[in-house]
Amino acid sequence: MSLISVTNLTFAYDGSYDNLFENISFQIDTDWKLGFTGRNGRGKTTFLNLLLGKYEYSGTISAKVSFEYFPFHVENKEHNTMDVIGDIYPDYLHWELMRELSLLKVSEDVLYRPFASLSNGEQTKVLLAALFLKENSFLLIDEPTNHLDMDARKLVSQYLNTKSGFILISHDRSFLDRCVDHILSINKTDIEIQKGNFSDWWENKRRQDQFELGENEKLKKDIKRLSEASKRTSHWSDEVEKTKNGTTNSGSKVDKGYIGHKAAKMMKRSKSMEHRQQASIEEKSKLLKNIESSESLKITQLAYHKNQLAELDHVSIYYGEKRVCTDLSFTIEQGERIALSGANGSGKSSIIKLICGEDIAYTGTFRKGSQLKISYVSQDTSHLHGNLTDYARSSGIDESLFKSILRKLDFSRVQFDKDISAYSGGQKKKVLLAKSLCEKVHLHIWDEPLNFIDVISRMQIEELLIEHSPTLLFVEHDSEFCKNIATKVIEL
Missing domain, CATH: 3.40.50.300 (P-loop containing nucleotide triphosphate hydrolases)
Incomplete structure (x- = not known):
C-alpha cells in the first residue's frame, strides 16, 4: 500500500x-x-x-x-x-x-x-x-x-x-x-x-442534499431577518448623523459637539453590526454549495392519427451476403418505450436505420405510417461543430428552448460561446439529445444516447421519459436505465 x-x-x-x-x-x-x-x-x-x-x-x-x-x-x-x-x-x-x-x-x-x-x-x-x-x-x-x-x-x-x-x-x-x-x-x-x-455514495448524497435543503429553508428566514436588521441599523446611523446639522424634534438647537461624538460612536457601532450581519449572510449563503441543479425536462410529442406507428413482420436484414438479424417481428405503438437488446453486431443499429428510412437490404414485410415524423439521435457526434446558435438555426429548432434544455443539463453560459467541437464527449451527446427534445415528431429513436453522459443527467432523462411517456425506440447498454424506462424489450 x-x-x-x-x-x-x-x-x-x-x-x-x-x-x-x-x-x-x-x-x-x-x-x-x-x-x-x-x-x-x-x-x-x-x-x-x-x-x-x-x-x-x-x-x-x-x-x-x-x-x-x-x-x-x-x-x-x-x-x-x-x-x-x-x-x-x-x-x-x-x-x-x-x-x-x-x-x-x-x-x-x-x-x-x-x-x-x-x-x-x-x-x-x-x-x-x-x-x-x-x-x-x-x-x-x-x-x-x-x-x-x-x-x-x-x-x-x-x-x-x-x-x-x-x-x-x-x-x-x-x-x-x-x-x-x-x-x-x-x-x-x-x-x-x-x-x-456508487449506490452507497448516491444515498449519502441524497441524504446530505435533503438535510441541506431543510437547513436552507431555516437559513432563508435567518438571512431575511439579518438583511432587515442590517437595513434598520444603516437607517438608524444615518438618522443620527443628520441631527448633527439640524435641530431636535422640539425645535431647539442641538449641541453639535455632543451629538457629533454620540453620532460617531453610534455610527461605529452600527457599521460593526452591519459587517457582522453581512458576514453572517454570506456564510449562510454558502451552505448549498454542492446541491446539483437537476430541473425537470419536458418533451412535447405530436399525436399520430393511428395507434400503430410501424410494424416489422418476419424481417431479416442483410449487408451484402451477410445476414445481421433474422426473422424479426414487432410493432411500435403510441406510448411504448421499446428497448432493442442484444450483443454488439446483432443488428440493432440496422433495424434503426431501416425504420428511419435508410436504404437497407431486407426480406419480410416492413410497414411505416405515412407522414410519420421521426427524431433520430445517432451514436456519432463527430459531425458537430460551430456555435450553438447556428446549430439550432440549421436544425430548424427553437434556439431559446434548445439552450434552456442544455442549461438544465448543467451547461454553463460560458459553454454557449465555445465551438461545439471543443466540447467533451458527454456535452456533445447532450447537444444531440437537446436537439431531439426540441423537435416536434411522432417517434423518437435514440441509438446509445447515454454514451459519455453523466449519472445525474441520465436520471433527469429517465424522469422525463417516465413523466411524459413519449413513443421511443432505443438502444442502450445501461442496465439501470433500461430497467427503469423500457415498457417492452425486443431481444435480438
Missing part, C-alpha cells in the same frame, strides 16, 4: 478565466478500486491527465507509483492484435496475457487477426488485458463501457472486481456498483472521497 497525495491543486486551461480546480487536497490509497464520478465538463479526464503530468499546475501531486492510462492509443490498427499488444507492453509474458484474455472470455484467435477487424467490444477487452499486464502501476481507466453491450459490461465489471489499484471513470451505475469500493466525486465546489460503491 502507498498513498497518492494531492495538495492545494489549482488548475485552469490556457485562456480560461475560471479555475477548473482550486486548492483541492485529498489522498488516494493505491490499493483502492476507486470509482470516479461527476457531471460532464467538471474535469474528470483532465484530472487523470494531471496525474500523468500532461499539464502544468500549481500545488503538488506526490506518488510512489507510475500511472497507466486506458484507453491506449493504437497507432497501427491494421497490425495483428498480438503486435499491437507488443507495442503497448514489449516485455509481456504470453501465458499472463492468455490468463487475462481467458478471464475476459476472449479467444486466443483474436491475437492473430488485424486489430481493426475486432469488434469495439473485443478491442476494449484486449486493451484492458494489456493494461493489467503492467505491474506496479496505478491504472487510470477512462470510460471503458461505451462500446460494451450489457453482457460484456457485466463480464468486465466482474473482471475489474478481482483487481485493485485503479481509478475508473464510468457513468453506468450498475457497472460501478459491481467493481468499486470507494467513490471519488467532483462536486460543484470541491472533490471528496467516500468509502463504498
Whole structure:
C-alpha cells in the first residue's frame, strides 16, 4: 500500500478565466478500486491527465507509483492484435496475457487477426488485458463501457472486481456498483472521497442534499431577518448623523459637539453590526454549495392519427451476403418505450436505420405510417461543430428552448460561446439529445444516447421519459436505465 497525495491543486486551461480546480487536497490509497464520478465538463479526464503530468499546475501531486492510462492509443490498427499488444507492453509474458484474455472470455484467435477487424467490444477487452499486464502501476481507466453491450459490461465489471489499484471513470451505475469500493466525486465546489460503491455514495448524497435543503429553508428566514436588521441599523446611523446639522424634534438647537461624538460612536457601532450581519449572510449563503441543479425536462410529442406507428413482420436484414438479424417481428405503438437488446453486431443499429428510412437490404414485410415524423439521435457526434446558435438555426429548432434544455443539463453560459467541437464527449451527446427534445415528431429513436453522459443527467432523462411517456425506440447498454424506462424489450 502507498498513498497518492494531492495538495492545494489549482488548475485552469490556457485562456480560461475560471479555475477548473482550486486548492483541492485529498489522498488516494493505491490499493483502492476507486470509482470516479461527476457531471460532464467538471474535469474528470483532465484530472487523470494531471496525474500523468500532461499539464502544468500549481500545488503538488506526490506518488510512489507510475500511472497507466486506458484507453491506449493504437497507432497501427491494421497490425495483428498480438503486435499491437507488443507495442503497448514489449516485455509481456504470453501465458499472463492468455490468463487475462481467458478471464475476459476472449479467444486466443483474436491475437492473430488485424486489430481493426475486432469488434469495439473485443478491442476494449484486449486493451484492458494489456493494461493489467503492467505491474506496479496505478491504472487510470477512462470510460471503458461505451462500446460494451450489457453482457460484456457485466463480464468486465466482474473482471475489474478481482483487481485493485485503479481509478475508473464510468457513468453506468450498475457497472460501478459491481467493481468499486470507494467513490471519488467532483462536486460543484470541491472533490471528496467516500468509502463504498456508487449506490452507497448516491444515498449519502441524497441524504446530505435533503438535510441541506431543510437547513436552507431555516437559513432563508435567518438571512431575511439579518438583511432587515442590517437595513434598520444603516437607517438608524444615518438618522443620527443628520441631527448633527439640524435641530431636535422640539425645535431647539442641538449641541453639535455632543451629538457629533454620540453620532460617531453610534455610527461605529452600527457599521460593526452591519459587517457582522453581512458576514453572517454570506456564510449562510454558502451552505448549498454542492446541491446539483437537476430541473425537470419536458418533451412535447405530436399525436399520430393511428395507434400503430410501424410494424416489422418476419424481417431479416442483410449487408451484402451477410445476414445481421433474422426473422424479426414487432410493432411500435403510441406510448411504448421499446428497448432493442442484444450483443454488439446483432443488428440493432440496422433495424434503426431501416425504420428511419435508410436504404437497407431486407426480406419480410416492413410497414411505416405515412407522414410519420421521426427524431433520430445517432451514436456519432463527430459531425458537430460551430456555435450553438447556428446549430439550432440549421436544425430548424427553437434556439431559446434548445439552450434552456442544455442549461438544465448543467451547461454553463460560458459553454454557449465555445465551438461545439471543443466540447467533451458527454456535452456533445447532450447537444444531440437537446436537439431531439426540441423537435416536434411522432417517434423518437435514440441509438446509445447515454454514451459519455453523466449519472445525474441520465436520471433527469429517465424522469422525463417516465413523466411524459413519449413513443421511443432505443438502444442502450445501461442496465439501470433500461430497467427503469423500457415498457417492452425486443431481444435480438
